[in-house]
Amino acid sequence: MAWYLSYILIYFLFMFAVGFYYFTKVKTSDSYLIAGWNMGFWNIVGTIISTNCGAAVFIGWIGMGFTVGVSGFFKFALPAYLTSMLLVAVFSKPLRRQRLYTLADLFSERFGSKTGIIPSILSAFIYSVPTTALQIVGMSTVFSIVFNIDPKIGIALSFALILGFTILGGLVATIVTDAIQSVILIVGIFVLAFVTLKFGGGLAHVIESTPRDYLTPLGAGGLNEVLMFALSVAPFYLIWQSTWQRIFASKTEKIAIQAGLIGHVITLGISVLPFSIGVTARQFVPADIHPDLIFSHITVELLTPAIGGIVIVGLLSALMTGADSFILQGSSNITQDLYFRLFNPKASEKQMMFVARLSVVVISVLALIFAYFMTDIISMYQWALRISATTLVFPFLAIMFWRRTTNTGIISSMIAACLATIIWPFFGTNIDQVIPGFIVSIATVVIVSLFTKHSPSETIKAVFWEDLPSASNRGAEESETEQTNII
Numbered sequence: 001m002a003w004y005l006s007y008i009l010i011y012f013l014f015m016f017a018v019g020f021y022y023f024t025k026v027k028t029s030d031s032y033l034i035a036g037w038n039m040g041f042w043n044i045v046g047t048i049i050s051t052n053c054g055a056a057v058f059i060g061w062i063g064m065g066f067t068v069g070v071s072g073f074f075k076f077a078l079p080a081y082l083t084s085m086l087l088v089a090v091f092s093k094p095l096r097r098q099r100l101y102t103l104a105d106l107f108s109e110r111f112g113s114k115t116g117i118i119p120s121i122l123s124a125f126i127y128s129v130p131t132t133a134l135q136i137v138g139m140s141t142v143f144s145i146v147f148n149i150d151p152k153i154g155i156a157l158s159f160a161l162i163l164g165f166t167i168l169g170g171l172v173a174t175i176v177t178d179a180i181q182s183v184i185l186i187v188g189i190f191v192l193a194f195v196t197l198k199f200g201g202g203l204a205h206v207i208e209s210t211p212r213d214y215l216t217p218l219g220a221g222g223l224n225e226v227l228m229f230a231l232s233v234a235p236f237y238l239i240w241q242s243t244w245q246r247i248f249a250s251k252t253e254k255i256a257i258q259a260g261l262i263g264h265v266i267t268l269g270i271s272v273l274p275f276s277i278g279v280t281a282r283q284f285v286p287a288d289i290h291p292d293l294i295f296s297h298i299t300v301e302l303l304t305p306a307i308g309g310i311v312i313v314g315l316l317s318a319l320m321t322g323a324d325s326f327i328l329q330g331s332s333n334i335t336q337d338l339y340f341r342l343f344n345p346k347a348s349e350k351q352m353m354f355v356a357r358l359s360v361v362v363i364s365v366l367a368l369i370f371a372y373f374m375t376d377i378i379s380m381y382q383w384a385l386r387i388s389a390t391t392l393v394f395p396f397l398a399i400m401f402w403r404r405t406t407n408t409g410i411i412s413s414m415i416a417a418c419l420a421t422i423i424w425p426f427f428g429t430n431i432d433q434v435i436p437g438f439i440v441s442i443a444t445v446v447i448v449s450l451f452t453k454h455s456p457s458e459t460i461k462a463v464f465w466e467d468l469p470s471a472s473n474r475g476a477e478e479s480e481t482e483q484t485n486i487i
Contacts, residue, residue: 108341
């Protein structure tokens with residue numbers, strides 16, 4: 001236990017030292033929420049790796065590899081990261097040009113403040129809250145396994161640590177520490193993979209003794225199952241605000257694209273490992289073990305504390321970076337999309353900073369409540385993924401490429417697609433709800449836009465080629481002195 005305690009104390013002391021440092025440096029809401037549009041290449045690479053390699057990699061994907069095999073990589077990781085790379089490569093330049101903060105900011109600039117309410121609520125409350133709750137629960141599980149702490153006390157401790165760090169330094173501190181944590185994450189997952197292969201008897205033995213269905217890209221379910229699962233996952237990553245924030249936080253368009261692509265390529269390579277660990281673990285873990293417990297079983301039961309402590313800190317890094325990113329995502333929505341646009345467009349910088357930090361508390365407390373009282377957070381998270389994708393993907397694409405898109409068309413599409421996604425499972429078909437959700441979304445935005453006129457509040461632009469008012473209104477860069485002080 002001494003090894004674990006030493007590693008964890010050093011890790012959190014470092015995190016809070018960085019947090020306090022940036023607490024004294026960050027003076028504007030731009031810096032707090034979007035890192036002042038001023039992050040360098042390696043910071044962006046590191047934060048992309050850390051943010052993407054969250055609890056899903058260390059716990060969820062290892063369990064998925066155990067239950068379905070390497071087909072899990074083709075169902076989830078591959079489509080998710082390929083879509084993220086598409087977002088970075090194709091949309092970084094036009095999005096950065098608009099000087100935005102959030103996805104909802106794009107809707108508000110194009111159609112007026114009220115249209116941004118739906119994507120703001122989806123991002124801040126439907127997505128950010130349950131995903132943050134998952135990180136809190138994951139961290140409490142680590143404390144419970146390593147120190148035998150009561151899970152309820154572990155949840156409270158995890159909440160305090162996550163909130164404390166996030167509220168101090170904002171996105172600047174998050175990105176800087178993410179760059180360092182990415183190294184810990186990579187070391188941790190590689191150590192776990194090496195040790196698992198050793199306990200599994202070596203690569204040749206694992207391949208020989210593992211049923212073929214666990215080693216093929218299509219698995220037992222075949223091509224149709226892989227494609228349907230990928231369709232339910234991939235589109236969300238086109239509108240995932242964590243990636244958008246990294247695009248906006250980059251110092252230049254070139255850094256946003258190059259660092260974004262390299263970060264996701266590295267993450268894609270790393271993501272092969274947890275599925276491989278899950279498959280290999282079938283050689284020596286109990287057959288009836290819960291998939292989510294495989295990580296802890298290997299780390300605590302099979303590794304020496306000196307080595308296991310490194311892996312545990314890797315998991316804590318994944319949970320911390322995921323939690324603070326999701327909290328700041330929700331904070332951006334509340335501060336910029338709801339408070340500034342709807343209630344106080346003349347807010348001073350002091351007011352914006354107060355609301356930004358207050359909204360961090362709001363998102364964190366809501367996540368704490370979820371962590372204590374929701375019995376099936378994972379299902380809630382999966383629903384949030386589906387609803388966000390079906391509701392927002394086609395409206396986003398319409399804003400980017402089609403000038404004829406109207407405010408009425410966008411609002412009708414978001415409402416109709418959301419309802420279709422929620423209602424479809426009650427029909428009892430074998431068709432995943434994302435399919436009717438997407439069909440309703442694109443049909444509604446096209447048909448309604450063709451039969452309605454642009455509203456007075458609209459800025460009629462195809463944003464991929466044309467600029468919104470925000471591009472010029474926020475175009476003045478921060479002074480070199482302020483940027484130097486922040487970074």
